[in-house]
Amino acid sequence: MLATVLVLLLVTAGIGIWTVQRSFPTTTGRIDVPGLSKPVTVSRDAAGIPQITADTAHDLFYAQGFVHSQDRFWEMDFRRHVTSGRLAEMFGESQVGTDSFIRTLGWRATAEAEVAMLDTETLGYYEAYAEGVNAYLGSRSGADLSLEYAVLGLQNGQYQPERWTPADSVAWLKAMAWDLRSNLEDEIDRALLATALPAADVALLHPAYPYGTHPTIIAGSGAPAAPAAPADEPDSEADASADAADAATAALAEPAALDALDALQASLAALPELIGPAGNEIGSNSWVVAGALTESGSPLLANDPHLGAAMPSVWYQMGLRCSTVSAECPFDVAGYSFSGLPGIIIGHNASIAWGLTNLGPDVADLYLEKVTPDGYELDGAVHPFTVRTETITVAGGEPVELEIRSTARGPVVSGITDQFGSIAADYPAASGLPAGDYALSLQWTALTPGHTPSAVFAIDKAQNWDEFRAGARLFEVPSQNLIYADTSGNIGYQAPGRIPIRSAGDGTLPLPGWTSENGWVGEIPFEELPSVLNPESGMIVTANNSAVGEGFPRMLTQDWDLGYRAQQINDRLTTAITAGEKLTVKGMASIQADNFNANAAALAPVLAELPLKPEAAEAQRLLANWDYSDDADSAASAYFNMTWRQLLAAMFHDKLPESTWPAGGDRWFGVVGALLEQPDSPWWTNERLGISGRDAMLSYAAEQAWQEGVDTFGADPRRWQWGKLHTLTLTNASFGESGIAPIEWLFNRGPIPVAGGSSVVNAVGWDASTGYTVDWVPSMRMVVDLADLDDSTWVNLTGASGHAFHPHYDDQTPLWQEHKTRTWAFTPDTVREAARDVLQLHPKP
Helix, strand or coil: CHHHHHHHHHHHHHHHHHHCCCCCCCCCEEEEECCCCCCEEEEECCCCCEEEEECCHHHHHHHHHHHHHHHHHHHHHHHHHHHCCCHHHHHCHHHHHHHHHHHHHCHHHHHHHHHHHCCHHHHHHHHHHHHHHHHHHCCCCHHHCCHHHHHHHHHCCCCCCCCCCHHHHHHHHHHHHHHCCCCHHHHHHHHHHHCCCCHHHHHHHCCCCCCCCCCCCCCCCCCCCCCCCCCCCCCHHHHHHHHHHHHHHHHCCCHHHHHHHHHHHHHHHHCCCCCCCCCCCCCEEEEEECHHHECCCCCEEEEEEEEECECCCCCEEEEEEECCCCCCCCCEEEEEECCCCCCCCEEEECCEEEEEEECCCCCEEEEEEEEECCEEEECCEEECCEEEEEEECCCCCCCEEEEEEECCCCEECCCCCHHHHCCCCCCCHHHCCCCCEEEEEEEEHHHCCCCHHHHHHHHHCCCCHHHHHHHHHHCCCCCEEEEEEECCCCEEEECCCCCEEECCCCCCCCEECCCCCCCEEEECCHHHCCEEECCCCCEEEECCCCCCCCCCCCCCCCCCCCCHHHHHHHHHHHHHHHCCCCECHHHHHHHHCCCECHHHHHHHHHHHCCCCCHHHHHHHHHHCCCCCECCCCCHHHHHHHHHHHHHHHHHHHCCCCHHHCCCCCHHHHHHHHHHCCCCCCHHHCECCCCECCHHHHHHHHHHHHHHHHHHHHCCCHHHCCHHHHCEEEEECCCCCCCCCHHHHHHHCEEEEECCCCCCCCCCCEECCCCCCCEEEEECEEEEEECCCHHHCEEEECCCCCCCCCCCCCCCCHHHHHCCCCEECCCCHHHHHHHCCEEEEEEECC
16 A cells, blocks of 8 residues: 555656646747637736737637636636536545535536526627637647646546536536525524524624624615514514524424534535635625725725635636727626636726625525425425436446435435435424424525526626616626726625525524425515615725615625624725825725734733733733734734634633634624623633633633743744744645645645734634634735726736646735735736737637
């Protein structure tokens, strides 16, 4: 066995040396390709970022598919196998469980249905893109496509990529929706907590949005409250919600349910994260300010989505320009695209700019279903499951037959694998449930075919607010906060998306599925979703905080980000405006780099006054004059964050199920912040450690952190640094966690020291339940200047190339790490001046 491993490592190293440059694309000269109608120009700047100019829309998207494939085809191929539940075809039996779950959700089937719904023009864009991808595939194979194929060949030498189709592109939107699915993890977390804690404690551990202290996106949006029920009539909606909550609590009361839901949570966590970690920590910052507040007199728009630290970055920068903009070829747009998907997702055209953050509405619910061999029970009758059978092809193994069952609400997600099989088993009648067997079903908006594939193009070519909103109307899943600015001086905000209306409950707990009293009864109309144009304040800030006030007549979610980032951005803008400063591109970028830790501002002053052991007091003194910024070289930040992690462990680990241990972000800022005002709360007690009371608990954590610092850095606290604890490893999604060090070395980069933290504007997030290493990041940063689009700036997390060891594989990472950005050429003359490589794609004779 050892000899086999050594041979594998030596062969892998040999492959890396021999093939490393074979897949690098041709970026200068001329390539003749089949299917183009006219020549296309691809100009790349010093960072390898392409700007494509074509005479027709067909040729433009054909060239986008070709260029995406040049730099990122392995990424595209891997993603489409994830989204179609076909990873086992590439990697063998180990991926059957993942494939089974994704096929049960039906991402690919939904994507194919959405392709069938496309209008002729939009379908033509997707087909042109696929033609470009396939033209590139026709010229290369194996290691000539990407180094990863050489490594895959060690395990699966028979694998060959198949031709690209429009459904391969559209299925990527399902992965986006899944990773940005909002509060499903919170729903499971509450269910797990509800089996161990009183309802009041569950509520304390999931605090409501602090409307009195943190901003909403739409100021004053609480005004249009729903009409109150007459005093002499019962509030039937409230009664139904209360009954649903009681039924949910009864359904989850048994210890078996705790184990079952814990297994579900673990299974969800094991699925590939193509965007980043799920839950409300996946967020973003975006804001826009009106020209009256800027130095140029025109709006400025900033955006930095917080996603997983992928290698390469999930984003691909590029420009798409029709040589003559017309009704037949209406595109002149630049920004951030996804490899595998035509169009630009975030960016600007010649007239408007836009950014995205996750709105985070509650769009997915779990139901406990009472099942029999003949089907599932609903209102006392047994209804047959909708059943389909699929075959999973397994590299090096026998095919696996998968039977997928669905109720009217959605697919059954228990019984897929052995792990899922335990989720809803053995609920005793003593829990108050009817006798029988149980399963869990999932209702999720993204499983209904929709129009999001068309939204990208509608927004890319929009020229004003009305056309932008028309595009936003099509942006159904995932629901996003869309911010807007245009060259005419307007700024705006629109929340789009399919958001359910519930007959009972508020989406915070799984509900019994055997009654039609629970479920969805419609969707919130687009016209009723939050929107604003040119607010009086002259600025709009979105950071996953509550979009609306408490009185908003529709329930969007109960699980907003608690608004610490939004408050700091709002404070920075307001401070500048109050001081008479005019905002600039540089000033907007400096806010993106803000490391202020609001949690530290609340907690560190209390820590600084505690009586500690003399040796720990030396570290404690670091907090006295600290500005509460999580800078990479900050000793105080290192000590505080070690104290924070020690505190969360001492307060909560002994009291909560392991899978619900605190991650340490905004939710836990709110929990511990509220408890600071309750020094005698039992949450400050740890009987095992002999701790009772707030100050005793804080002192224990501070002294443990001092010892951790000494063990990690040495005895002099002044030499401690946050960035040496808080490191980022850029990890390849497919081979980056293979467990084989030489393979990981080929594709991963890092670790690198970084500033920032969870629920900090510079949201370089970490999970306190596991350590200090970075889990999610500002995946890109951009600032658009509507006065002069060529003065806009942008930077990517990694680089344009997906080819390991290519000069543009990670060349933007040092800029990203140091909060620097690059100039963003847009107009034709500026693009020509910035060009370093020019490739001509010509129709093949």
